[in-house]
Amino acid sequence: MRSAEQMTDGVTIGQAAAFAGVTVKTIRHYHRHGLIDEPRRDNSGYRRYGSADLLRLVQIRTLAAAGVPLAEIGAILDADPDRFAAALVDVERRLTDRIDDLIARRDTLHRLATGDRALLPDRVLAKLDRVAADLGFTPDDVTMAREGLVLIRALVPEGFDDYVTKVERALDDPRYMSLIKRMWCAAEWEPDDPRVDELATAMADYYLAHPALLPIPAGLRARSDGAIRHGLLAHHGEEQKPAWIRLRALFEARMRSAGIDIA
Known part of the structure; x- marks a missing residue:
C-alpha cells in the first residue's frame, strides 16, 4: 500500500534525478531555464515528480547530450512533429559544421606536431x-x-x-x-x-x-x-x-x- 501511494504521489527530486540519469543540480538548472515546470509539493512540502515529468527530463537530457543548446530545447520539445524534425535537422547541420571545424583543428595540431x-x-x-x-x-x-x-x-x-x-x-x-x-x-x-x-x-x-x-x-x-x-x-x-x-x-x-x- 505504501509503495502504491509513493508511486501515485510521484518521486522526490533526488529520485527523479537518479531515474533520469542527471543530477539534482541539473534538474534545478532546467527549472531556471524554463525547460520543465516545477511540480506540485506534497503535504510535507517536497516537490513530487510524476511520470510525465520524468519523460520530459529524459527528453531534455537526451537533446542536451546531443549538442542542442538549452535555449532551444524547450521550443523543440513543444513543437509539432514537422517543426520538431526540421529543428533537429538544423541542429544536426550545426553539429556537422562544428565537427568539421574540430577535425580541421586536430589536423592543424598534427601538422604542428610533425614540424610543419x-x-x-x-x-x-x-x-x-x-x-x-x-x-x-x-x-x-x-x-x-x-x-x-x-x-x-x-x-x-x-x-x-x-x-x-x-x-x-x-x-x-x-x-x-x-x-x-x-x-x-x-x-x-x-x-x-x-x-x-x-x-x-x-x-x-x-x-x-x-x-x-x-x-x-x-x-x-x-x-x-x-x-x-x-x-x-x-x-x-x-x-x-x-x-x-x-x-x-x-x-x-x-x-x-x-x-x-x-x-
Whole structure:
C-alpha cells in the first residue's frame, strides 16, 4: 500500500534525478531555464515528480547530450512533429559544421606536431621543396622562404593565391630561376660588392620586361596601410643579410626611374 501511494504521489527530486540519469543540480538548472515546470509539493512540502515529468527530463537530457543548446530545447520539445524534425535537422547541420571545424583543428595540431610550423597549402610546400632542391637551398634558406610565404598569407590573405600563381609562372623561366639563385647567393656578399648593383639592374630589367610577374600580392595597393604591409614583407630576412638591403634599394630605385613604384 505504501509503495502504491509513493508511486501515485510521484518521486522526490533526488529520485527523479537518479531515474533520469542527471543530477539534482541539473534538474534545478532546467527549472531556471524554463525547460520543465516545477511540480506540485506534497503535504510535507517536497516537490513530487510524476511520470510525465520524468519523460520530459529524459527528453531534455537526451537533446542536451546531443549538442542542442538549452535555449532551444524547450521550443523543440513543444513543437509539432514537422517543426520538431526540421529543428533537429538544423541542429544536426550545426553539429556537422562544428565537427568539421574540430577535425580541421586536430589536423592543424598534427601538422604542428610533425614540424610543419608554416601551415602552408600542400601544393605550395611541394613547389618550395622542388625549387629548394633545384637551387641548392640550405635548411635555413628553406625556413626563411617558408616564413616569407606565411607573412604574405597573413598580411595579404586575399592576394596569396595570386602571388603564388605569379611565382609559379615565373619559375618556368630559366632566366628567372637564374636571378633567384643569384639573389640567394647575394645574401653572403658584402653590401658594396659590385655584383649587387649588377644583379639589381638584371632584376629590374627582367620585371620591366615581365611586369605581370612582379611579386606584389593582389589587393596590397588597395589597402590603406598597404605601404606598411609591403615594408614588412620587403624587409623580411634582411636583418642578417646587409647585401639584400642594398639590393632591394637599388632594385626599387631602378623600377621607380622606369615609372613603376612598387613600394
